[in-house]
Amino acid sequence: MTKSLQRNSTTPTEFRAVDPTAAELQSHPEYFAGSIPPAIRPAYWSMREIRSRLQAMADDPQWDGNTRYLSLRSTDGPNNSTIPTMWVTIHLLKPGERIDMHRHTPGSMYYIISGSGYSTIDEYRIDWEDGDSFSCPSYSYHEHWNTGDRDVLMYTVQDAPTYAYNRMMAFQAGDSEAMESLHK
C-alpha cells in the first residue's frame, strides 16, 4: 500500500524533464580554462562621497533606518559583492532611529564609525560608541538603535555572497513566523 505524499504550500506538484542545455562534458584543459575567475581590480570608495550621498538620503523621506545605506560594490565582482565572498555596507541612522529586529543566514561584523547606541543580538545587549566593533553570528536575531544625539555611521561586513552562491540566502523579519528563502 502506498502512503500518500505529504506536501506543503511551497512543494512542487508538477514536474518536467531537465533542460539538456544545462549540462555539458569538459576535458581536463577545458575545466581549468574556466575554473579560475577573471582578475578583480582593487577598488576604492571615498568616505567624503559616502557621507555626501548618505546625507542626501537622510533628507529624503523615502529612506528610513532599515533602508538608508550604501553598498560598496566592486564592478569586477560577482553578485554585487564588495569582494567575491563579502558584502560591505555603510548605514546612516538618525537620532532615535533603528534597524528593526530581523535575522538572516549570513553573519555580520559591525564597526561604528561615529555615533552611539546599542544593539541586541539574541538575548544579548551591546552598547556601543565611536570606534567600537562587534559581531552578530549567522541566524541570530538582531536590531540596532541610535540612542545618541548624533547621526550613527555604521560599517557592516557580511559573508552574504558566500551564502548566495550556495542558495542559502534567507531572511526573517522579527514580526514574521517564517524564514524566507531569497532564492525563488
Ligand SMILES: [Fe+2]
Ligand atoms: Fe541584519
